[in-house]
Amino acid sequence: MSVAPDDGVVTVTAAWAPALERAVAADPVQVPAAGDWVVVVPVAGARTGAVERVLPRRTAVVRAQVARGSSYGQVLAANADVVAVAEGMAPDVDLARIERLLALAWSSGAEPYVVLTKADLPAEPDVLAAEVAEVAPGAPVLAVSALTGAGLEPLRDRLRGGATVALVGASGAGKSTLLNALVGGDVMSTRALRVDGKGRHTTVTRELHLVPGGGAVLDTPGLRTIGLAGEEALDDVFAEIEDLASRCRFADCAHRTEPGCAVLAAVEDGTLPQRRLDSHRKLLRELEHQAARVDSRLRAELTGRARVQQRAYRRYPLRP
Ligand SMILES: Nc1nc2c(ncn2[C@@H]2O[C@H](COP(=O)(O)OP(=O)(O)OP(=O)(O)O)[C@@H](O)[C@H]2O)c(=O)[nH]1
Ligand SMILES: [Mg+2]
Ligand SMILES: [Zn+2]
Known part of the structure; x- marks a missing residue:
């Protein structure tokens, strides 16, 4: 991992500090990524450091x-x-x-x-x-x-x-x-x-x-698979479909067979391409699957967390 410190000139090599390893073990999203601001603790006498922490990300x-x-x-x-x-x-x-x-x-x-x-x-x-x-x-x-x-x-x-x-x-x-x-x-x-x-x-x-x-x-490297992480909202991506949906007769309209469906009407009269609706459905389905995976993991973690933490703290005891 390379880190550009304050002066923007020198590159230091840095390894993960135990604290960071602990954070990553609990949540892999904590792995430092390009664009992150990190806290680096220098190692005395060497041009290296240990990455202690990833600062909260704006985006x-x-x-x-x-x-x-x-x-x-x-x-x-x-x-x-x-x-x-x-x-x-x-x-x-x-x-x-x-x-x-x-x-x-x-x-x-x-x-x-x-x-x-x-x-x-x-x-x-x-x-x-x-x-x-x-x-x-x-x-x-x-x-x-x-x-x-x-x-x-x-x-x-x-x-x-x-x-x-x-x-x-x-x-x-x-x-x-x-x-x-x-x-x-x-x-x-x-x-x-x-x-x-x-x-x-x-x-x-x-x-x-x-x-x-x-x-x-x-x-970033070219992506072969671009899986949705399960937290995305598709409302912005398919804003015009959301807009149409607000005009469907039923508030919970699935835009499949319902009478008074503004989305299907738009497909019918050619203002909304069928491809666009299909694409929305596909991503929505994928999102739901992924969200369900995340959900069941979180449930399992609630019970398993204490155990995992105990293990991690045994391995890297906190110094006083
Ligand atoms: N004609 C033309 N070719 C371009 C242009 N931009 C990129 N290319 C060509 O497209 C090819 C791929 O460009 P890269 O910049 O390596 O693509 P990349 O998105 O970084 O690819 P990965 O690193 O594999 O993700 C190269 O042969 C480039 O010369 C452009 O504006 N016009
Ligand atoms: Mg490239
Ligand atoms: Zn509808």
């Missing part, structure tokens, strides 16, 4: 841990002001992936953006951007090219204002290339896509880089 992008069926979350980026969902305009745009990542972005507490990269490739980037804006209510949608520099100004503006911009998205979306363009140097290595268009996971670490004119950009 956090959390996904479900990769292990199938895990009820724990993993922090991808901490304390970002803007979470930019990066999606390449070429070879194609995956709307469902954008919606899924927006769920993480909205629930992070940061401002969600959609950044459509490689805008130099499609014939009509503006048409494509307008299409994506339909699935991203409330989030600015930018069409950018790291190659030509087009469309980067809104992000540069936020950075000049001191914001930290976290980039999340599939492998090969162009996150590291975008970071390099914003930072103005070759700080992250990038790599061409395979011929089949699938990314190769060039970036394997989460890194935060300071931008010379102010602000910081946080790069």
Whole structure:
């Protein structure tokens, strides 16, 4: 783990202190993540330290841990002001992936953006951007090219204002290339896509880089699986469906067969794409499953916690 101390120049290596190990044992979300502020206690006579504590996060992008069926979350980026969902305009745009990542972005507490990269490739980037804006209510949608520099100004503006911009998205979306363009140097290595268009996971670490004119950009490795952590609210992601739902005849309308359903009526008259409703249902179902996992773990923990704590304290007795 690398930590940039106050002067922002020296990098110290740091190991987890027992106190932090204890915290992580109780809740893996306490694992220090890129963007975290931590308390480091220096080790005398060495350029190393021990990370005692992770300070409370202002915002956090959390996904479900990769292990199938895990009820724990993993922090991808901490304390970002803007979470930019990066999606390449070429070879194609995956709307469902954008919606899924927006769920993480909205629930992070940061401002969600959609950044459509490689805008130099499609014939009509503006048409494509307008299409994506339909699935991203409330989030600015930018069409950018790291190659030509087009469309980067809104992000540069936020950075000049001191914001930290976290980039999340599939492998090969162009996150590291975008970071390099914003930072103005070759700080992250990038790599061409395979011929089949699938990314190769060039970036394997989460890194935060300071931008010379102010602000910081946080790069993350491309995500293959983006599991919802179970705490997201989809209301923001599907704001127009929420809006329609408030006009359904029944307050508990499931928008399936109910009479007087404003959502189904909107699908019927073509104002709401069926794909959008399907996507909402799919994420909602996934969310409910994950929330149930978290619930049953929390119940089990209430009974098991005392035991776990006893073990941890035996291993790392608190010094007086
Ligand atoms: N034409 C064009 N190509 C781009 C642009 N941005 C990125 N690329 C290309 O897309 C490929 C993937 O870029 P990366 O920046 O490595 O993608 P990444 O999202 O960081 O991928 P991972 O690190 O695997 O998550 C590289 O070949 C880049 O040169 C762009 O604006 N225009
Ligand atoms: Mg990368
Ligand atoms: Zn309804």
